[in-house]
Amino acid sequence: MLSNIPVNLDAVKKEDLDREILRVGIIAELDAINLYEQLASMTKDKNIRKVFLDIAREEKTHVGEFQEMLLRLDKEQVQELKEGKKEVEELIG
Numbered sequence: 001m002l003s004n005i006p007v008n009l010d011a012v013k014k015e016d017l018d019r020e021i022l023r024v025g026i027i028a029e030l031d032a033i034n035l036y037e038q039l040a041s042m043t044k045d046k047n048i049r050k051v052f053l054d055i056a057r058e059e060k061t062h063v064g065e066f067q068e069m070l071l072r073l074d075k076e077q078v079q080e081l082k083e084g085k086k087e088v089e090e091l092i093g
Helices: 015-043 047-071 075-092
Strands: none
Touching: 015 047, 047 075
8 A cells, every 4th residue: 555545435434534544554454564564574684574573563553443443333344353253254264
């Protein structure tokens, strides 16, 4: 993603805007995690690797923050997460 919003937020209904903004925030954080972990795996410098992995871990916390806010606004998402967990448990235990 690298700083481009993947959704046209102008086209989102007003009542859905906050949920979509939070989803974009989650996407951005996941993108950052992937980038930092990839860069960490590429460097031979253990200190650089350590810093990138620490920052990636912080981004994971940000995902959790955005997700918590989203779950407070989107009860359907709460239910679908439960359904997803149930399906995984049925498939792999």
